[in-house]
Amino acid sequence: MEYHALLRGAGLRATPGRVALLTLLSRAAAPLTATEIEKKLKGKMNQVTVYRAVEALAASGIVRRVNLEHDHAHFELVHGREHHHHAVCRSCGRVEDIEVPHAARPEQEALKRATQFAALDSYALDFFGTCKACA
Numbered sequence: 001m002e003y004h005a006l007l008r009g010a011g012l013r014a015t016p017g018r019v020a021l022l023t024l025l026s027r028a029a030a031p032l033t034a035t036e037i038e039k040k041l042k043g044k045m046n047q048v049t050v051y052r053a054v055e056a057l058a059a060s061g062i063v064r065r066v067n068l069e070h071d072h073a074h075f076e077l078v079h080g081r082e083h084h085h086h087a088v089c090r091s092c093g094r095v096e097d098i099e100v101p102h103a104a105r106p107e108q109e110a111l112k113r114a115t116q117f118a119a120l121d122s123y124a125l126d127f128f129g130t131c132k133a134c135a
Helices: 002-009 016-027 035-042 047-061 106-113
Strands: 061-065 074-076 085-089 096-099 124-129
Touching: 016 074, 035 047, 035 085, 035 096, 047 061, 074 096, 096 106
Parallel strands: 085 124
Antiparallel strands: 061 074, 085 096
16 A cells, blocks of 8 residues: 555655554554554654654544543554444453444434534444453
């Protein structure tokens, strides 16, 4: 994937660290924390730079912040990926990407029911329970 053009198109500098971060997220099996990103990048970015980068990428819509009901945020690449949801084990924290059949544009259905909103452009739906290993 051409991350240089993606970053520039979002008005962001295409630094080697940001490109490495996007490459890492594109290969990750599950959303990663900023700490996990820093460790996996092995010195290419320090913790402060990772936090600044993921915040800038989230603000631009290239990555999204995922709330998995842990005490910290997780991040995943949005660009080039199908919309999906997560199954999260409350016991061990295992995360699995899952596809759940639903209306083609649930945010539009939600907007019809919302009385105080002019637009809804995204949504999150995650599931929490116990994985097979912990059951």
